[in-house]
Amino acid sequence: MAEHIRIGDVAPRVQYVADGAQTAFVYPFPVFAAEDIEVHVDGLRLASGFAVSGAGRSDGGIVTFALPPAAGARLVLRRRLVMERVTDYQPNGVLRANTLNDELDRQMAALQELREDAGGALRQGPGEVGGQFVLPPRPARANRLLGFDSLGNVAVFSRGEATLSAPFPGGVPRTVEDKLAERLSARDFGAAGDGVADDGPALQAAMNAAAASGKFLDIGEGTFRSTIPLTLPGAAAGLSMRGAILYAGPGGEAALTLGDGAAIRNRAKIYQGLRVLRAAISSWEDERDIGILIRNQDSALIEIRQVEMFTIGVQTLGVERGFEDSVLHLGRIVDNRYGLDIRTASAAGWNTSVRYHGGHFAHSLATYPEKDRYGIRFSAAPGAYVAHNRHVFDGPAFELQSRDRAIDGIPFLVQVNSRAILARGMRMEGCDPYVARHTAGAQDHVYEVAWASQGYGIEIDYTGTSTRVGSIVRALHQGAAHREFTRSLAEVPNLRAAAIRWNATETGFEKLACLSTNVSGTPTQIPHFAFPALDSYVLTDRGVMLTGGRGLGFVVDARRCKEFALAVDADDPRMVVQCFGAGGVLLTPAEGEMVRASGMSLTYAAGPRWWQGNADSNDANLTRLQVVRLAPQVQTAIIGVARIGTDYELRSMRLACDPSQSPAVLYGTPELPHGVRELKAEMAWDPPSIAAGGSAQLNVPCPGVRPGDFVQAAFSLSTSGLIFLAQVGAQDVVTVTAWNRSGAAVDLNAGTVRVRAVKS
Structure with a gap:
């Protein structure tokens, strides 16, 4: 070695996470030879595939791989010396410094490795001394648990005897198996x-x-x-x-089913954080393709965080038992044809009284742009229970990506006879202008829309198969205070006081048209059905007795407003509705279903040519307030009651509509003279010169006037010296007499004679 190696205070181990490209890795500690380096990748020691450089250097070196380790692989480089002595000193020989330093360096390196190994071992703290930590013999510890006895020494325990307890007062010791089995x-x-x-x-x-x-x-x-x-x-x-x-x-299956079906009730369950995704989006054609199917729950708490790409995202199902009295927290429900399907599967199952919080029902623009989609569906299997009542939704949001496309994207699809479905604080983004579509007997629904990209032009779509109406939409962001008030369109608070003695035998009523269950001839126009008066009405102390063949109704302009509410005070009223199209022409079932009601079914009666309720409105007062929904082609309608089965007393009638509309109630017009107590007529007249004490007469046509009516006459010019008198000269004619009471002849200029008749 050119320079003697130095052993610094550097841990003999380094770790890396590979990125899939790097091949050279530094080790910062010294090694004596390349064989002193151990290389581990993901816990496995490698024997080849790499080269070590830098052996004998104090600052370490580099390990270079022939191929880069895989991305994410854990790479460990550590020094591992062979524990042997490679030198021997001779007696009386020369003690060379390099030889001694090499020995001391190896000892120091070995001590560093021992300290590194001990750092990861169980050991007593520095403040403790003594203790027994030797493992029992192998046979004594086989299939037993290792622990510590009351003195803190190592001991073994039977698997059924070892106990744990919570480190708090009152904690009860429990076996390890019992603790581990507490929650799976x-x-x-x-x-x-x-x-x-x-x-x-x-x-x-x-x-x-x-x-x-x-x-x-x-x-x-x-x-x-x-x-x-x-x-x-x-x-x-x-x-x-x-x-x-x-x-x-496979498709056509529920990915996750919770709870039992059949007649089993699943009570008080808790399902939290549910997330089910489909690996590839379904075709949206098979309704058995369900993300989460939840059956027969009673008083459950269910949290759904995410369900995506199924035909039906979530289905709650009553199967020969009820799904009821539960709370659902809804999260991200995306790219499902039906986000939530509230369904029953048998006549003995039901789905009712459930609360829902939140829910983001959405679709991407690219998801089946040609297919219809719905946020929430109420449905039933053929023959199953259909009265899904009292479901309450708080704050659901719908982004269905259907606006300006030739597809349906509607938040609620209601295919059952549900009642009291309440949706509060809804958000509609990119949906159809319908908040809901009703295809059966649903009624008494309230849809409160907090915000919609469609503005306030939102309504309910009643299809040709729907049999009930009476649900409402509240658009809060456009004149909410105004829309919350129902407009009273017309009212007759006292039928007895409103009675008009039309002639000796016929009676009429203010604001109302008299109706007949058997109109003679071949009537086709409104005036053929809306009579000013008819016989056979029997007045009572508080109203009128409707006897055989008689009815009363309001005539309304229905060109824009299509929904009206009728309230009556009567014993056993039977509602009737007559519909007319353009030009006042009668509409019949040949043109389609013209009208629906909220609390009953309507059937067409060919004799009177109207739709009438299938029963009297005496269902514990529940059906006395009836909402009527007219078809788009209806331009004018008669809405009222008639005697169908038995005579009954009618005391008051009221008609209301949406306050955003103000349709006309039609009566007292030349075409429709019904509903008025006072008749008026006028005629141009140039009276002749009338001698003193003389008179002149004029017959003024006044349709409807009858002998016995109170009549008056007046002239449009000053009549000094002349008095104009009126009397009913004949049916539909008022005779006006100009009487000169002065002492000289009077010759008036041409003017207009006006007459007024008031019926008792």
Whole structure:
């Protein structure tokens, strides 16, 4: 050696993480020969494939690999001397300094290695002395646990006798097996969570063990790839996930099923942090392709963090038992055709009374741009229970990427006869202008939209198969205070006071058209059905008795406003609706379904040519307030009640609509003279010269006037000396008499005679 090596205070070990490209690695400690270096890659010692330079240098050297270690590999370089003495001093010989230094250097290097090894060993602290730490003989320690006795010395224990206790007052000693079995982990059964290995069998084994023991299962951090569908039976206490399941199994299966089906009720379960992803997006055609299927839950707490790329992201299912009284926390539910499917599978199953918090239902622009998609669906298998009631959603967000595309992207699809579905604080981004689509008998839904990219032009789409209406949309960001107030469109608070004695036999009512269940001839226009008065109405102390063949209704302009609410005070009212298109022409079922109601079904009656309720509105007052939804082609409608089965007393009627609309209530017009107590008419007249005490007469046509009506007349010019008198000369005619009471002849200029008739 040109210069004697120096042993500095440098640890004889260095570690690197390879980047896949680097081949040369520095070791900062001195070695005497290249053979003194050990090279380890990921815990394995290498015997070749590298070269060592720098042996004999005080500052170390370089290990150069023929091929770079793989990226991420852990590389360890350490000095490991052969423990031997390679020199011998001769008696009375010359003691050479280099020889002595070499011996001392090797001893110092060996001591550094010993200190490095001891640094990783169990040992007493410097403040403790004594103690017994020698292992018992092999036979004595075989299949036993190593621990410490009451003096702190090494001891062995039977696996069934060793106990642990919590280091707090009141802690109870427990066996190691009991402590380890307290909560099961998927890794206890061999799951790797590296996203590569097939963890399916290990996960299913862990789930079966959780069910057999009634324990809670923990799936830790990582990505657990599975090629088989997984089921956690209802006997397990619950599931907690911090990682994710990556489903790479066959299509047409539920990737993760929670709880038992059939008639078993799964009570008070806890499922936390659920994350299920599909390795490749489904075709969106097979509805058996489900991310998370949750069955028959009662009072469960369920947290779903992420479900992506299935036909149905999450399905809650009542299978011969109910799914009810549970709370779901929803997270990222993306690129599923149906994000959440609330479903029943049998007539004995139900899905009701569930609360949902949050939920981001979204799609990417590139995901099936030609296919319809929905955020939340209410559905039922054929023949299954269809009354999905009282589901409450708080703050769901929908980004369905359907706006300005020829596809449907609607937050709610309701295919059942649900009631009281409440969605609060919704966000709609890039959706259709419909917050929901109803295809069956859903009613009493409230959709509160906090913000929508469509502005306030949001409504409910009632398809041709829907049988109920009566749900509402609250658009909070556009005049919310105004929209919350219902507009009272027309009201007759007292039918008795509103009665009009039209003639000796016929009665009419203010603001209302008189209706007949059997109109003669071949009527086709509104005036053929909306009569000013008819006979057979029987007035009572508080209203009117509707007898056979009679009804009353409001006539409304329905060109823009399509939804009205009718409230009546009556014994057993039966609602009727008559629809007219452009030009006031009667619409029949040949043109399609014209009207739907909120609390009952409507059927078309061919005799009176109207839609009428299938039952009286006496269902514990629940159906007395009826919402009516008209088809787009309806331009005018008559909305009211009629006597269908038995006579009944009608006392008051009120009609309301959305306050954003202000349609006209039609009555008292030349075309529709019904609903008014007062009739008016006028006629041009140039009276002749009338001698003193003389008179002149004019017959003024006044449709509807009848003998017995109170009539008045007036002239448009000053009539000094003349008095104008009126009387009903004949039906539909008012005779006006100009009487000259002065002492001289009077000749008026041409003017207009006006008459007014008031019915009692």
